[in-house]
Amino acid sequence: MGVLRAEPARLGAATRAVGTAWRTYDWQLSVYALMLMTFGLVMAYSNSVHDGSSPLAMGTTFTRGVMWSGIAVVVFAAATAFDYKWLKTFAWPLYGLNLGLLVLSLAIGTGVGNSSRWITIPIIGMQFQFSELAKILMIIVLARFLSAREARLDSLSTILGAGLLMAPVVVLVMLQPDLGTALVLFAIVAGMLFMSGASIRWLAVLAAAAVAFVPVAWNFILHDYQKARLLSFLDPASDPQGSGYHLLQSQIAVGAGGLLGKGLTNGTQNQLDFLPVQTTDFVFAILAEELGFVGALVVFALFAALLWRVLASAWRSRDPFGTLFGAGLASLILFQLLVNVGMVIGIMPITGIPLPFITHGGASLITLALGLGILQSVNLRQTRAEW
Amino acid sequence: MNDSLLPNETVRSRRPMRFLAFGVAIAVVVGALTTRLVFLQIQQAPRFEALAQANMTASVSVPSTRGIVYDRSGHALVQNIPTWSVKIRPADLPYPQRDAVVARLADLLGMKSTDINARIEANPGSRFDLVRIKSDVDESTARLIAEEGLKLPGVEVTAESRRDYIYGPLFSQVIGYTGAIGAPQLADLEAKGYLPDDPIGQAGVESSYETALRGVYGQQQVERDATGRVIRVLQTTSVPQPGQSLVLSIDVKEQQYAQQALEWGLKTAGVQRGVFAVMNPQTGEILALVSLPTYDANDFARGITDAQMRAYLSNKDTPFLDHAIAEQYPPGSTYKLVTGTGALQDKKLTPTTEVLSKPFVQIGPDKYWEWNRAGWGPLTITEGFGRSSDTFFYQVSAMLGIERLAYWAKEFGFGALTGIDLPGEVAGLVPSNQWKQDTFGQAIFPGETLQAGIGQGFDVSTPLQVLNAYAALANGGKLYQPQVVREIKAADGTVVRAFTPHLIRKLPVSAANLVTMRLAARRVATIRHTYNVVDMPIIVMGKTGTAEYGVKDAQGRLPYHNWYVGFVSKSGDVRKPDSQLAFVSFVYGADTVGNAATEIAKYYLQLHYGIKKDYRIPSLLVRGNFYGD
Known part of the structure; x- marks a missing residue:
């Protein structure tokens, strides 16, 4: 009993021929992810042109993006090779590590204004946002927790247990403050509970409770700037130079893109700086401006295909941990897609949530690579016949 | 141990309906986003394209x-x-x-x-x-x-x-x-x-x-x-x-003469504030307009420093104000033009009617003194005006009454903007029963009517109003709107707006009465009220004024301004309304033995007419007081 409860690598699986193992590897999953990452690099290129310097020079958004993409591929490969079953074994230490990294972020992190989100990693000198990593670590912890409670999924205690696991992480993230990541964490818990088979009735009750909690959060938890951003979503024209500025300008960018877009590096909203933070939270606005409706649809299609492959992996997994891990990853990607693009096109409030693969930022990309790598590891290490 | 890997249990871990629901959620999300994109990028594209254009073009x-x-x-x-x-x-x-x-x-x-x-x-x-x-x-x-x-x-x-x-x-x-x-x-x-x-x-x-x-x-x-x-x-x-x-009606040389004369007079009298303005009475064109102290417009053009600004603003003689139009002072005896003309035209007087001048006029307990505290016995309008007899005009004011006095003042342009094409003009004040009722809630007292008739009390006017009133006397009764800009020309030199005189009104005064008043104005010179003006080789008509203002000193005497307003006959025939040159000279708080304004005017006339002989009497500009002690 105890720590080494898991007994990785049943002999049969471990001795299978390599060729057989690769048949269960999901190539489509990797290809869709790579294509989305490429879109991100293309947009980074366009933004680097706008900065005036050669896009291929060191330190531009584009070259940094290429570097992070390289690291992401390595992380993805390593995670695929790594036997995910060890994650079940080390779920609780990982949970501790997660809390530790978030505390560290609060202690020494830097960020815009008074926030403390990024930690500069020594030696390579690149900034990293550990709250991104926290998303994957939480998926692992929750998958471990829920898969061990197979028999009691209907009970309220499962839901409350998951909530209690999540609570310290959410608190640490909100202290940074990072409302966006906190919301993503909520989405992950909700998605995983739903997919695990938790009681729909209790989930509904808790959802109702969450709605009731909104006024409390509004008055006591949210910062003024967060409230202003949420409000300006309702009426962007009320303060076009202030908090509504991003919303208005991003919708102008998207709308001006039209069917076919203005062509890469030709977006005036991008190149003339009318839309700030065009490399990060609002990158989709620039994508839609320069690549148009068609480009945006291609991106949506890639996301839909990727999500389908993630769910398929989850479905195929004989291990409930693998199923739940896939569900968590799908929840993460779907929620971030909805909220980020929704924000850019004016149907969601501004919350500062990155668009998976496309928003420029190392932590987000590494986190996704790690998640997809683990999922491929799950794919490789299951004995179920292919679905 | 690893029960979870047994087939019969793993089946439970997958919920097909929930996978289906998640699939639907994906479809709904992508569908919603796509719908919105269709709206933004297809339906509304032209509008947003225009907004993007508006963003980047200005x-x-x-x-x-x-x-x-x-x-x-x-x-x-x-x-x-x-x-x-x-x-x-x-x-x-x-x-x-x-x-x-x-x-x-x-x-x-x-x-x-x-x-x-x-x-x-x-x-x-x-x-x-x-x-x-x-x-x-x-x-x-x-x-x-x-x-x-x-x-x-x-x-x-x-x-x-x-x-x-x-x-x-x-x-x-x-x-x-x-x-x-x-x-x-x-x-x-x-x-x-x-x-x-x-x-x-x-x-x-x-x-x-x-x-x-x-x-x-x-x-x-x-x-x-x-x-x-x-x-x-x-x-x-x-x-x-x-x-x-713009082409001004002012000539640099005339402006320099006026400035030179005024600067000399003020300096000799030891005061700072004064006005000298010259007008062509036949057209209303301003020929010179000097107000001292003044400022250098180049200070503003170069970007005025705070220190310069403070210096200007702390000067009690207000260098930024054009004292000819933007400040109002009691017109003093120059106002007797209004009283005299009104009385003639209202038939209270004829040119030969005599009124007894005396040391003072008494109303109740109050004595209204003659300026020399003696009087000259019976005087006609010409003599009364010539000697500037206060008691003569007190009595004439009483004959007219405040309402007729106000009527005539307004006819001469007092109490209203002259409409000169410069900013900042003020209207002055002509007291009437209605005005006093509105302002103080009571009617004009009889004593106030007497004072109103000699340009004291409530009367205030700008030097330009005084000049304009005398210009109307000079030209035979036409009150013109003064103008400093003669023509407006396009950049290529073509005249866009040529000069035309703007007549405010023709005074309802007979030519004969105006002749009487011009004779009276000439009498001021010939009687030597203005000392040696009569000796100059030009025929000057005009009126001096010594206008008390402010607060009495220890001896019960008030400080006073000096006025001299007049015009020069072109033909030499005083009866003809042919003057081409009217002037007003004003010295604020002069407090000199003689009339400083007259000396300034003489100097200007010498410069203008190229008169070689110097008629100035600097001893009159010694500070003392006109009461004679």
Whole structure:
């Protein structure tokens, strides 16, 4: 009993021929992810042109993006090779590590204004946002927790247990403050509970409770700037130079893109700086401006295909941990897609949530690579016949 | 141990319905986002395209050349000279760097950081508008700042032209100056195409003829970035049209004579404030207009410093005010023109009616004294006016009554703006029963009527009103609107607006009564009330005034202003209304033994007519008092 409860690598699986193992590897999953990452690099290129310097020079958004993409591929490969079953074994230490990294972020992190989100990693000198990593670590912890409670999924205690696991992480993230990541964490818990088979009735009750909690959060938890951003979503024209500025300008960018877009590096909203933070939270606005409706649809299609492959992996997994891990990853990607693009096109409030693969930022990309790598590891290490 | 891997349990871990639900959720999310994109990118694309265009293109103004001001003989009084100015666009000045940038700029410009900050804060426009920090920066400094551009974000050096007032203070009260637009004016002016850092006429004809002088700014379509920086010019929509030029009715030489005479008189009398104005009574054209102390319009053109501004503002003799039109003083005995003409025309007097002058006129317990405290016995209007007998005019005022007196004053243009084409004119005051009832809630007392008849008490008027009233006497009863601008010319020299006299009204006074009053005005000279004016080789008619004001001194005497207003006969025949030259001379708080204003006028007339002999009597300008002790 105890720590080494898991007994990785049943002999049969471990001795299978390599060729057989690769048949269960999901190539489509990797290809869709790579294509989305490429879109991100293309947009980074366009933004680097706008900065005036050669896009291929060191330190531009584009070259940094290429570097992070390289690291992401390595992380993805390593995670695929790594036997995910060890994650079940080390779920609780990982949970501790997660809390530790978030505390560290609060202690020494830097960020815009008074926030403390990024930690500069020594030696390579690149900034990293550990709250991104926290998303994957939480998926692992929750998958471990829920898969061990197979028999009691209907009970309220499962839901409350998951909530209690999540609570310290959410608190640490909100202290940074990072409302966006906190919301993503909520989405992950909700998605995983739903997919695990938790009681729909209790989930509904808790959802109702969450709605009731909104006024409390509004008055006591949210910062003024967060409230202003949420409000300006309702009426962007009320303060076009202030908090509504991003919303208005991003919708102008998207709308001006039209069917076919203005062509890469030709977006005036991008190149003339009318839309700030065009490399990060609002990158989709620039994508839609320069690549148009068609480009945006291609991106949506890639996301839909990727999500389908993630769910398929989850479905195929004989291990409930693998199923739940896939569900968590799908929840993460779907929620971030909805909220980020929704924000850019004016149907969601501004919350500062990155668009998976496309928003420029190392932590987000590494986190996704790690998640997809683990999922491929799950794919490789299951004995179920292919679905 | 690993029960979870047993087939019969793993089946439970997958919920097909929930996978299906998740699949539906994906479809709904992608569907919703796509729907919105269809709306934005397909349906509304033209609208957003237009908004993006509007974002990046802007219409910017191309300044026009401001019109020139010439004197009557065509000498340029103003020129536009190229200059450099330093401006800041607050939006481009990052807050953390602001202190450092301001400090460096202060160093380069020789200004105080606090002054620069004050200017940025006082910016009437938005953060994207340029704020003028310093005008008329010398070229080497401008170049230095331009070279340090990268270290001075938000700082811009622009080449522009500024006004150079060639004659300095000589014409400042007439021409005025241009200055920055104040925040309250900005909203109105922006609608008319003004930019927040545009110069605008702030005084003189620069202000009253702003529209003509400014011309019409051109327009260019430019591409700009989010901070408003112009990337390139797309097209020129309209070419700027240069401003029109003004030709003043004033000649430099006449203005210099007037200034020379007034400066001499004030200096000799030891006072600061005075006015000398000259008009052609036949047309209302102003031929000279000097108000002292004055200011140098070039101080504004170069960018006035706080120290200069403080010095001007702390001067109790208000150098920014044109004392000829913007301040009102008791007209004193000059007002006897109104009383006398009114009494003749209302048939209270005939030219031969005699009224007894005496030491004083008594009303109840109050005594209203003759100025010499003796009187001269019975006097006709000519003699009464000539000797400026107070007791004569007290009695005539009482015959007229306050209402008729007010009527005649208003006919002569008192109590109303003359309508001169300069800003800042005030109307003066003509007391009447109605006015006093409205202001103090009681009727005019009889004693106040007496005082009103000699230009004291409530009467106040501007020197220009006094001049204009006598010009009407000189020209046979026509009250003209005074004008300083004779013509407006286009940039190519063609006359856009030629001179035409503007008649305010023809006075309802018979020619015979006006002749009587001109004879009376001539009598002032011949009786030697104005000492040796009569000895000059020109026929001068006019009236002096000694107007008390303010607070009594220890001996119960009031300080007083000196007036002398008059005109010169062209033909030498006093009866003819042919004068080409009327003048008013005013010395504020003169307190001299004799009439300082008369001495100034004599000096001006000598200069104007080239009279070699000097008739001035400087001993009259000794400070003492006219009461004779």
